[in-house]
Amino acid sequence: MTVEAAEEIAAQEFASIVESHRPQIFRFLLASLRDVDLAETLTQECFLKAHRNWKHFRGESSAMTWLMRIAINLQKDHWRNRRLQFWRHTQANALDVDEASDWLPNGERNAEQQILAREQVAQVWKAVGSLSERQRTVFLLRYVEERELSEIAQATGLSEGTVKAHLSRALGRVRAHLRESR
Amino acid sequence: MNFRDKLAGEFEDPVAEALENFKASVDAWSDAAYSRPRTAVSVGVRRGGWRLAASWALACMLASGSLAGWMVERHHQQELARTVAMKAAAQKAAQDRAAAEQSAAAMATKQQSAAKANAKNEDLLATVDSDVSREVPAAMEPLAQLVNDNGTE
DSSP states (O other): OOHHHHHHHHHHHHHHHHHHHHHHHHHHHHHHHOOHHHHHHHHHHHHHHHHHHGGGOOOSSOHHHHHHHHHHHHHHHHHHHHHHOSSOHHHHHSOOHHHHTTOOOOOSOOHHHHHHHHHHHHHHHHHHHTSOHHHHHHHHHHHTSOOOHHHHHHHHTOOHHHHHHHHHHHHHHHHHHHHHHO | OOHHHHHHHHSOHHHHHHHHHHHHHHHHHHHHHHTSOOHHHHHHHHHHHHHHHHHHHHHHHHHHHHHHHHHHHHHHHHHHHHHHHHHHHHHHHHHHHHHHHHHHHHHHHHHHHHHHHHHHHHHHHHHHHHHHOOOOOGGGHHHHHHSOTTSOO
16 A cells, blocks of 8 residues: 555545544533634644644544543643633633523423423533533533543543542532522 | 433432433534534624724824824914014013113102202302301400300300
8 A cells, every 4th residue: 555545544534533523522612611613713723633643543542532632631721821811702702501501402392391491401501610620521521422431531531530529529519509499 | 221311320300301401402502503604704704804904094094193283283382372472571671671771861860950959058058158157246256266166165
């Protein structure tokens, strides 16, 4: 196989990875940041970084876990930079909890069930907002992205025990918020 | 086993339901945001950017023009005020000089008339002295010699 042919195959592989994983990376970043424009920007940056390092990807973890790790690092950098910023534009663009909880699929629900579901979603958003950055990441990876504990541990660089501890604390907060709203 | 069943096995009902609704909400929001049109927005932003830049440039030109006009007008008014003040000062100095000359002339006239009056008085006194004074009779001469000029014996 020639070098050109190998490069062509690698490019096709990467294109298919982008196509299949991009919506999930975007969803994770959107849930983390609650800012559509910023989530789009960081998703693009994530795939740009992945493209640059695609040659070094050894397949020790799944491509999704590898991409998620890049996204988590970008998000961390963003929060770190934002803390140093004098003017905090991103806060102004982020959706508040009530707006974010307006999004609900139109399932087979009556009006009362819709209101109840919206209230529950708002409470979970409030709980997520009160979590530390690491707890929030672990919580979203588990209950939005439906990742296994081992995958979360790989993506975040934490041990499984630490992941479990963070999840437990995060769920405690969610329970407390739901109890308060009743 | 799907996500809902997993959650139901893991948690009590309200928490499982809330987490399921939360995931459904994030999915719906993400799908809507992911599939929104983007090209039109970026073109609009670029056009808007040019328009914004042009209006800023125009506003800057207007502002600098009016500032320059104001400065020229202010400078002109200051020059005018300085000329008027200089004229007034020169006029006042001339008036002061004329007044000083007048008072000096008046003083000289006064001194001349005072000298004339003194001379007149002297003449009058001399006349009076000559009219009043008499020669001492010969019989009184020895007595007169006993009295000196101060009138003491």
